[in-house]
Structure formats: C-alpha cells, structure tokens
Amino acid sequence: MKTAFVFACVVVAALAASLSEEEKKLQEIHDKCQADPATYVDHELLHNLSANIDNPKVGAHMLCESKAVGLQKPNGELDLNVIKQKISLTVSDKAKVERLVKECAVKKQTPEKTAVNLFMCLDKDGVTYFHEF
Template sequence: MRTLYFNLLLLCAAVFVKGLTDEQKERIKKFHMECSAESHVNPEMIAKARKGEFTEDPSFMKHLFCFAKKAGLQNDAGEIQVDVLRAKLGAELKDDAATDKLISMCAIQKETPEKTAFDSVKCYYENTPTHISLTS
C-alpha cells in the first residue's frame, strides 16, 4: 500500500499522528481501506492530495467524509465534532491558542457533509506546517 498522508483529518486531515500507537495506525489504515472500497475513489486523487492538489471529485469527497466519520470527527449527519477535533489537535499541537485558531479557520460546516470534510481537510493541509506520513 502506498504511503498515506494525513493532516488532521487527513483527514481527512486528516489526523495528527506523531504519537499514535501501532494499533491506532492500523485502525487508520483500516479506515482508509474501508472508505476506499465504499467511495470507489480513484487512488490518483489521494496521491494528488498528498502533494496538496485537492480535487472536488464526489468520490474523493465521499472518501474523506467516510474517514471523518470513522475517526469521530464528523457524525453521521456530517456535523463536526468540535470536542473530538479539539482533543486530537490539542494533543498534537500542545498549544490551546493554535488549536482554537486552526479549528475556527478550518472546522466550518458546509452545505453537505462531504463538502465539510473536503474543505476542512484542505484547510488543515494548507495551514499546518507538518504533514504526517504513515507507511504501510
């Protein structure tokens, strides 16, 4: 499997994972595989997103929303779970002000759950200096 890049969510986007256990990394890989099967996303879109090229393709957006749900960042209705997001970001950033700023910039509800996931992941990617890599 290719290297997977996640920034908070990555989250889908995105998830900050520097301190993740092997078990948590395996769950992330499992989520990715399950969401890929469900969304039928073109692997090239994921490869492009790793490089910062985000395509507003319905299957890619569906993939990101699926991942966000499995990670607990959005509920089934597509609502952003700010407390979960704050806990995950806060654990990584270790700076409450930076965490709150990133959430206020990127965790914005959109017209659809998929658009919310897509825009959030893109925003996190563009506004975080480090992009996390998981190798499988």
C-alpha cells in the same frame, strides 16, 4: 510467485508492526472506506485534494473517513470536541489548536465538501495526521 507473495507478507507485517495504534486505526478506516465501491477513490486524487475538491468520489471518501474517525457525526455535522481532541494529538500549543478548529472546522455546502475542506485546511497547517495513507 510464492517468493514474491511471502516477501509482500513480510513487508506488510513489518510496516504494520511499526505503526502506532492510532495509525493502525486510521489505516483500517482508510481501507474500509476504500473497500466500499461507494467511497473508493484513486489514491492519486487523494494526494491532490485541492485539485479534486469538487470530485464526488473524493468527497464521499473523505466523508467516510471523517465520520469513521469521529470528526463528523453520522448526519455530517462537525464534532468540534472530537476535532479539537484529534488535533491535540499532534499539536501541543493550545492556542494553535483553537485557531485550527476555528479556521478548519467550517461547515460548507455539503458534508462531503466540509470533510474535504477540513482535511485540506489541517494539511495546509502541517497537521497531516488525518490522511497520510
């Protein structure tokens, strides 16, 4: 039992060491959202967002992450400047960044649906930076 625990600690430490600072921040945000019962969601639901777009737990979790990373303001409104800046971390083509902001940063019926749609749209275009954990 102790051996398994030590091995798990070594694996976690090795993985943490290999993450960039931004990835570590994203992991912390994800973990914080998962630690709150109001925003906890089964990982399987997150890995198939399109099939779970109307799931309130998925929406709550994605809004939690979106607000924490700055994509949405505390009131749920999109922050286009932050979205553009975050997309630019993984997309160097300025025209593509602008296109993605116009296509993906679209207000939906609720802040939760806005968050889910934003992540799904970006993922569809290969911008998976925001939710790999």
